[in-house]
Amino acid sequence: MNLPRWPVDPATRNSVIFMASANRWLVLAIVSLALFLIVIDMTVLYTALPSLTRDLGASAAEKLWIVNAYPLVVAGLVPGLGTLGDRLGHKKLFIGGLVVFGLASLAAAYAWAPSVLIAARVLLAIGAAMMMPATLSIIRLTFHDERERSLAIGIWAAVASGGAAFGPIVGGLLLEYFWWGSVFLINLPIVIIALVLGVAVIPAASARSNRPWDLIASVQIMTGLVGVAYAIKELAKPAPSYAAMGTAAFIGVLALILFVRRQNRSAHPLIDFKLFRDGGFSAGVATALIASLAIIGVELVVSQRLQLVLELSPLQAGLFILPVPLGAFVGGPLAGILLPRWGGAVILWRAMLLAAIGLGGYFFLFEAAAIYQIASLAALGMGAGTAMTAASSMIMLSAPSDRAGMAASVEEVSYELGGTFGIAILGSLLSAVYSASLVLPVSLGAPDLAYDGLDQALMVAERLDGASADDLRTLARAAFDEAFVVVIGVAAAILIATALLIRLNTGRITAGREMKHDK
Numbered sequence: 017m018n019l020p021r022w023p024v025d026p027a028t029r030n031s032v033i034f035m036a037s038a039n040r041w042l043v044l045a046i047v048s049l050a051l052f053l054i055v056i057d058m059t060v061l062y063t064a065l066p067s068l069t070r071d072l073g074a075s076a077a078e079k080l081w082i083v084n085a086y087p088l089v090v091a092g093l094v095p096g097l098g099t100l101g102d103r104l105g106h107k108k109l110f111i112g113g114l115v116v117f118g119l120a121s122l123a124a125a126y127a128w129a130p131s132v133l134i135a136a137r138v139l140l141a142i143g144a145a146m147m148m149p150a151t152l153s154i155i156r157l158t159f160h161d162e163r164e165r166s167l168a169i170g171i172w173a174a175v176a177s178g179g180a181a182f183g184p185i186v187g188g189l190l191l192e193y194f195w196w197g198s199v200f201l202i203n204l205p206i207v208i209i210a211l212v213l214g215v216a217v218i219p220a221a222s223a224r225s226n227r228p229w230d231l232i233a234s235v236q237i238m239t240g241l242v243g244v245a246y247a248i249k250e251l252a253k254p255a256p257s258y259a260a261m262g263t264a265a266f267i268g269v270l271a272l273i274l275f276v277r278r279q280n281r282s283a284h285p286l287i288d289f290k291l292f293r294d295g296g297f298s299a300g301v302a303t304a305l306i307a308s309l310a311i312i313g314v315e316l317v318v319s320q321r322l323q324l325v326l327e328l329s330p331l332q333a334g335l336f337i338l339p340v341p342l343g344a345f346v347g348g349p350l351a352g353i354l355l356p357r358w359g360g361a362v363i364l365w366r367a368m369l370l371a372a373i374g375l376g377g378y379f380f381l382f383e384a385a386a387i388y389q390i391a392s393l394a395a396l397g398m399g400a401g402t403a404m405t406a407a408s409s410m411i412m413l414s415a416p417s418d419r420a421g422m423a424a425s426v427e428e429v430s431y432e433l434g435g436t437f438g439i440a441i442l443g444s445l446l447s448a449v450y451s452a453s454l455v456l457p458v459s460l461g462a463p464d465l466a467y468d469g470l471d472q473a474l475m476v477a478e479r480l481d482g483a484s485a486d487d488l489r490t491l492a493r494a495a496f497d498e499a500f501v502v503v504i505g506v507a508a509a510i511l512i513a514t515a516l517l518i519r520l521n522t523g524r525i526t527a528g529r530e531m532k533h534d535k
Contacts, residue, residue, distance in 0.1 A: 039217040046145025047151040054144040060182025064196040078130040078466040089141030091432035092238025094288035106150035113146030118207035125197035188334025236275035243268020300410030308434025309402040313442035351405040363406040363516035371399025372511035447498035470496040
């Protein structure tokens with residue numbers, strides 16, 4: 017994701033400048049459309065999960081992997097594919113990513129089994145990881161005026177930070193009229209439009225870097241993330257296999273250790289861990305990760321409760337969550353206005369505290385009148401959106417100019433990793449507490465499948481007689497609500513703890529930024 021250099025040939029350089037200048041806003045629209053597809057696919061399945069779980073007969077573990085496979089693979093591949101873009105040209109990787117993303121969307125839409133859908137989600141992630149590092153590099157190449165470039169990057173950041181929050185709404189709207197596969201099929205016309213326009217107008221000028229593409233490191237980090245996430249999921253099962261959990265945790269941690277050692281010894285690391293010595297950089301990464309964890313993990317459990325407990329339609333559930341993305345889109349520009357006045361560190365902890373207050377309010381008011389729930393969700397979205405935008409600024413400003421591309425990759429990985437662990441940790445906690453809270457009388461004759469999740473319990477209830485089915489539904493929904501309260505409380509506590517840690521370290525962060533500025 018480093019800023020590409022111009023070709024040596026002056027004639028080629030001039031033609032590329034002319035084309036880029038004439039079509040710069042169209043180029044921004046193309047890469048923003050692609051970025052929107054990338055981030056929205058993290059959450060678009062939230063409202064579709066009950067439908068696809070029922071139609072495909074997915075287990076609780078398969079359901080979490082259907083959601084989690086995408087952000088895990090993206091987080092693992094982004095650093096390596098950013099370097100590959102430097103070597104091959106960002107336009108080539110972007111166009112190739114569009115093709116892979118489109119084919120994977122078609123496969124996912126018509127998946128006939130959970131394993132097929134998981135495989136298609138992995139292929140979607142490969143296409144997304146090819147495109148994501150290229151989007152910001154293309155913007156930097158296309159916009160030469162400093163003010164226009166700042167505006168373009170601001171739009172890019174707004175799409176990146178707020179786009180995922182619209183996933184449940186898009187999914188709900190489609191499921192109101194179509195089957196669950198439509199949430200993937202809708203990608204195809206957008207991919208085709210972006211592909212045709214991208215080939216025609218995106219500038220192709222890019223330097224070929226001599227930096228090697230470290231495939232081994234990419235495999236290491238992806239293996240580490242998958243291993244740790246699998247261990248968390250296994251632990252959350254009603255009857256976990258401790259051997260499988262221990263093996264996955266060992267492999268995951270070992271792979272991450274090997275990745276860190278390889279990066280520290282490499283002359284061309286995918287991630288230079290020395291960047292984390294800067295307080296502002298570390299605070300920005302931590303905020304991006306935790307804010308993404310909270311907003312994506314909470315959206316998952318809230319959308320499930322709205323549909324499975326309150327029996328809202330997918331569209332109604334998506335609209336109910338609308339205050340979260342709207343708050344995030346308001347918070348982004350607000351952060352840009354306040355950053356010069358307050359400074360990044362102050363914005364970070366205050367925004368995280370606002371998100372914590374919003375989520376804490378929802379903890380107490382989730383059964384209150386709708387207006388109070390909406391206000392709480394809006395505060396969560398505004399706080400998280402403000403924090404994510406400020407975090408992006410802190411990450412980019414804290415890194416030296418020759419590490420700008422690497423810093424951008426770390427920023428993107430932080431968002432993806434936060435979403436991944438938001439789903440893994442909060443989703444697994446929801447499953448674990450639900451299973452522990454559900455106590456079914458032997459007289460019901462319900463199979464053990466009912467303990468896997470509320471989706472499975474409701475499917476079991478469909479096969480029971482009237483009174484038994486009603487009892488099972490009532491008990492399962494009560495258990496889900498107990499788990500829901502625990503998850504919201506834990507997420508709010510994480511936000512509060514993060515805000516306090518940043519507040520306590522504000523002086524060190526500010527001092528580090530001032531020293532860097534003086535140099």
